[in-house]
Amino acid sequence: MAAPSAAGLGRRLRAWLPRIMPVRWSRYNPSYLEPEVKKESYQKPLEELTEEEREQMELKAVRPIKAAPPTLSSSVFSDPMISKFTNMMMKSGNKVLARSLMSQTLEAIKRKQLEKYHKAPENEKETIECNPYVIFHQALKNCQPIIGLSNITRGGKTYQVPVPLTDNRKRFLAMKWLITECRENKHRRTLMPEKLSQELLLAFNNEGPVIKRKHVLHKMAEANRAYAHFRWW
């Protein structure tokens, strides 16, 4: 008699409890606004603001604001692209390791560039870029594909159709290709920062296996350009 009553009680209680498992979408009420983290936007005097910015400020006075996530920082050293790349490199939630690998990579880039700088003759010294952040951003930009392929089924057969990509998708593909390249095609004894810095410098100069992969994608899209009419958007 205790068992059926316990089961019924459990079922009724389960319907009553709020959800305790984490969900992927946001639980915030739609009226919540995003937090503004940049210090410069608060230091501007009132007269310099445009109409929309004034309205935005007035809206912020009455609406609630979401909590800032821990990865969002107002420091001058934080860079959203670097954070995204670090998160993609992270395995099993080991953010400490991923962040240290990232900083070691940037340091390795700087060291290599400084070595090249000091060895170069006077007239070539200006052309050598020593800022690792600039190299990182330019390398990622060079790795981004311009069109992608998507599978579209027509009459039972699946075709690879060339399709324009969104900015987010391009960034994601560039970072993904870099990381997979560095994880798979390296010698057992080379460490990740060493290999990553090598790949980033090659990509900065438009050489290297990641750029080749991008070109292969472009070639396939060019070969399949006859199917471009299968798109409906």
Added chain:
Amino acid sequence: MAAPVYPAWVTRWVSGQWRNKRRPPALRPPRPLALADKVANRREQSTEATCITEMSVMMACWKQNDFNDAPCAEEIRMFHDCVAKAEKERKNQNEDTLSSRGNLPSSKVNKLLRRFPQITRYV
């Protein structure tokens, strides 16, 4: 009204029963002669693909320059602009107005018809 109901003598007079011209009824509707509250589901004709010309121009440039991006920067920029414009156009278009071909999709038509159904009987 589902089928307009006339008094019995009207039906008899129209059928010619009193003039020896009675013929079998001309129309024997299997269902009541009234409009239904829905249209048949039709496969919506898909819109055409956008930015095909810009894409082909860009690919021709790539073929000439061995897929380098630096010499083709102008074509790539044009392609990006076209894609951004098409994306904005798609976001701004309101599906409640007529589509580019002047037809409403059948689901929207059914929703409207459900709001204003055909009156079958007067109370």
